[in-house]
Amino acid sequence: MRLDYLDPIIESAKAVLSGYTGAPVERGSMQLREHASPSKEVGAVVGMAGEVEGRIMLEMSRDTAIGMAGAMNKEQFTELSPFALDTLMELTNVLVAKAVSELNDRGFTFRLTPPLIFVGDNIKCYGNLNIESLIIPLSTRIGQLDLNIALRMNAL
Amino acid sequence: MQARQNKQFKFLVVDDSEFARKALIKVLSTFGGTLAGEAVSGQEAVQKYKSLKPDIVFMDITMPGMEGIDALEMILRDDSTAKIVMVSSLGHHDLVKDALKKGAKHFITKPVQNAPMEDIIRFVLA
Numbered sequence: 309m310r311l312d313y314l315d316p317i318i319e320s321a322k323a324v325l326s327g328y329t330g331a332p333v334e335r336g337s338m339q340l341r342e343h344a345s346p347s348k349e350v351g352a353v354v355g356m357a358g359e360v361e362g363r364i365m366l367e368m369s370r371d372t373a374i375g376m377a378g379a380m381n382k383e384q385f386t387e388l389s390p391f392a393l394d395t396l397m398e399l400t401n402v403l404v405a406k407a408v409s410e411l412n413d414r415g416f417t418f419r420l421t422p423p424l425i426f427v428g429d430n431i432k433c434y435g436n437l438n439i440e441s442l443i444i445p446l447s448t449r450i451g452q453l454d455l456n457i458a459l460r461m462n463a464l
Numbered sequence: 465m466q467a468r469q470n471k472q473f474k475f476l477v478v479d480d481s482e483f484a485r486k487a488l489i490k491v492l493s494t495f496g497g498t499l500a501g502e503a504v505s506g507q508e509a510v511q512k513y514k515s516l517k518p519d520i521v522f523m524d525i526t527m528p529g530m531e532g533i534d535a536l537e538m539i540l541r542d543d544s545t546a547k548i549v550m551v552s553s554l555g556h557h558d559l560v561k562d563a564l565k566k567g568a569k570h571f572i573t574k575p576v577q578n579a580p581m582e583d584i585i586r587f588v589l590a
Contacts, residue, residue, distance in 0.1 A: 324575070327575055327577070327578065380483065381483070391482055391483070394481055394482045394483050395483040397481065398483045398484050398574075401481070401553050402553040402574045402575055404553075405552070405554040405574070406553065406555070406574075408554075409554055409573075410556075412556030412557075412559070413556050420526070420554070422526070422528065
């Protein structure tokens with residue numbers, strides 16, 4: 309993975325989360341993960357295909373997911389209703405799109421998949437991308453969300 | 465909050481995300497807008513534009529089925545005076561240029577809460 313794209317992606321993610329939660333977002337220490345599976349109960353993912361391929365996933369606990377959906381709608385949520393899940397998918401869509409728009413402006417052509425969300429314990433994901441995931445914890449006033457990035461620049 | 469837009473207008477919101485539609489409706493309602501209708505695809509947007517005749521359309525680009533850019537072209541083919549604002553989470557230059565070249569009156573990147581909506585409405589409806 310080319311690491312020079314990481315900072316713009318992380319900064320975009322922080323800006324979007326900060327905008328929706330109305331509070332600063334702190335970045336934690338980056339970790340490397342060999343497998344594709346999420347480590348938290350809720351994972352919203354957007355895939356990329358083309359000159360840039362891979363995916364960006366936003367992982368969070370169930371409580372954080374409920375809190376984040378509530379904060380974004382300025383109302384109290386008690387469960388992950390279809391509307392709450394739709395809210396989290398849109399959050400991931402906006403966050404990833406803002407993060408990767410810069411890649412488009414640098415001349416890379418690729419398409420984003422519609423967001424997809426997983427909910428459950430011990431979710432296992434398998435793929436043949438063979439890209440390690442970089443995990444960047446982002447602390448918000450709602451709770452911690454992990455940015456899980458596995459991207460490859462094919463044109464380089 | 466900024467000063468409210470006084471002119472009344474009817475708007476159509478097109479987005480496959482319920483959250484995105486609600487967020488737009490909330491913002492537009494504070495600037496004198498009245499919801500004419502909602503659509504979740506480009507195809508539905510074309511049909512609802514014909515039946516509802518809104519003053520302004522806010523249309524997402526990436527949707528299942530017919531995408532926003534295709535719906536923009538179809539609506540403008542029937543009504544060249546249609547006022548359509550494209551809304552997208554992607555804000556790269558090529559996409560914005562393409563939308564404007566095809567007849568969109570403006571382009572907003574999500575989250576819509578950050579857009580200077582009052583100025584955009586005034587400009588598009590002028």
